[in-house]
Amino acid sequence: MAMTEQRVSYTLDSSLETIDSAEARATRIATDLGFDEDEVLQISMAVREGAVNAVLHGNGYAPDKKVTLAFEHIGDNLVITICDQGKGMDLSKIPNPLAPENLLKTSGRGIFLMRSFMDVVEIRPSQTGTELKLIKHVHGATADGKEASQ
Amino acid sequence: MTMKVGSRQVDGVTIVDCSGRITLGEGSVILRDMVRDLLSKGNKKIVLNLAEVNYIDSSGIGELVSAFTTTKNQGGELKLLNLTKKVNDLLQITKLYTVFDVKDDETAAVKSFK
Numbered sequence: 001m002a003m004t005e006q007r008v009s010y011t012l013d014s015s016l017e018t019i020d021s022a023e024a025r026a027t028r029i030a031t032d033l034g035f036d037e038d039e040v041l042q043i044s045m046a047v048r049e050g051a052v053n054a055v056l057h058g059n060g061y062a063p064d065k066k067v068t069l070a071f072e073h074i075g076d077n078l079v080i081t082i083c084d085q086g087k088g089m090d091l092s093k094i095p096n097p098l099a100p101e102n103l104l105k106t107s108g109r110g111i112f113l114m115r116s117f118m119d120v121v122e123i124r125p126s127q128t129g130t131e132l133k134l135i136k137h138v139h140g141a142t143a144d145g146k147e148a149s150q
Numbered sequence: 151m152t153m154k155v156g157s158r159q160v161d162g163v164t165i166v167d168c169s170g171r172i173t174l175g176e177g178s179v180i181l182r183d184m185v186r187d188l189l190s191k192g193n194k195k196i197v198l199n200l201a202e203v204n205y206i207d208s209s210g211i212g213e214l215v216s217a218f219t220t221t222k223n224q225g226g227e228l229k230l231l232n233l234t235k236k237v238n239d240l241l242q243i244t245k246l247y248t249v250f251d252v253k254d255d256e257t258a259a260v261k262s263f264k
Contacts, residue, residue, distance in 0.1 A: 016175045041236065048207055052174055098245050104219055106212035109244055113208055116243050 009070035014059035014084075022051035022069050026080065029071050033078055033138055042117035043078070043136055049110040050082040050132045058084030058130050073138070080134040088125035153177035155184045163195040163260045164188055165231075169202030172210030181210075185217040185228070194226025195263045199256070201232035206240060218250060227251075231259050 010025070012018040026047035030040040051067065059065035065085040072079040095102050097109045115121045120135035153170040166184060171177050181198075188196060198217070206214075214230070221228040229251040233241065241247040253259035 019174065045207065048173075052207070052209065056174070103245060103249055104215055106216045106219075107208070109208040109211055112244070113240075 007070060007072040009068060012067045012069060014055045014061050014063065014065050014067060016055070018055055018067055019048060019051040022067075022082070023048040025069070025071070030078065030136075033073060035078075035136070035138070039136065043080075043134075046114040046117045046121075046134050047080055047082070049114050050080075050134060053110055053132070054082050054084035054086075054130070057089065058086030060086065076138050078136045078138055080136075082132045082134070083129055085129045088127055088130050089123075091123060091125065153180045155180055157184065157188065160256070160260050163197060163263055164193045165197045165199055165256065165260075167199045167202070171205040172203055172213060173205065173207045174209035178209050178213040181213050181217065185220060189221060189224050189226065194221065194224060196221055196226065196228045197231050197253070197256070197259050198228065199231045200234065200237055203234060203237055206237055211240060211244060211246065214250070215246065227263060229253055229259055229262065231256060 008029075012021065023044050027040055027044040030043040035043065047069075051069070054067045055061065059067065062085075068081075068083045070081040072081075094111060095105075095108055097103070097105065097112045102108065111121070111123070114132075114134060118134045119137050120133070122133040122135075124131040124133075153168065153172055153176060155166055155168050157164050157166045159165075166188070168181065172181055185196065196217075198214070218228050231253045233252060233254075238247075238252075241250065241252070251262070253262065
């Protein structure tokens with residue numbers, strides 16, 4: 001699918017299949033936009049981690065709650081938005097997975113990986129759900145702020 | 151590609167050959183069950199051969215950590231062998247390369263156990 005200055009969105013169930021599906025869609029769209037192999041992997045992994053957070057931590061696999069996934073090609077950016085219908089999250093309680101005391105924890109690396117792989121990561125939690133925005137600059141375009149925002 | 155595992159014994163060390171994806175869901179469960187089964191049977195020198203693992207997510211990373219700590223807590227040792235570039239990069243950025251004993255040669259990995 002070619003995606004030039006356009007937006008595609010999907011409403012998905014809170015299931016493991018949604019996570020695989022989101023990753024597959026990200027891989028296809030990033031490939032079509034001309035990202036190289038490493039970038040495609042980074043984008044698909046970031047989307048997978050975002051989808052895991054939405055399905056598992058946000059919606060808690062609830063069958064009545066949906067995940068919305070949108071891809072937009074805006075200027076030099078691929079903008080991916082993932083929204084859940086959970087209770088939001090307290091970003092201040094997310095520990096640093098690189099701290100020595102956290103290295104052997106078995107979870108808590110998803111947001112860190114997203115921030116490692118994407119140019120911009122924005123997380124907007126609310127009591128009616130969390131909106132995650134992932135941005136990757138197309139074709140080596142650069143931006144001033146690689147650091148994720150809260 | 152779903153996760154597949156198989157084990158074999160080399161000089162008292164259990165080599166677990168893994169292939170496919172270690173991700174949330176089936177992949178993580180298969181690895182967890184394999185390591186727990188080995189430990190329950192007294193196999194406490196374990197090498198995870200990840201040569202054919204082409205994808206791993208944060209849940210998969212968590213499963214590797216869990217396998218490492220579970221083995222250690224039972225008096226055993228778990229090492230990693232033959233990381234692909236993708237998995238190697240992930241362990242580097244998560245600093246887990248400093249936690250795991252990572253080998254790139256099976257014979258050396260087997261000999262490295264005390």
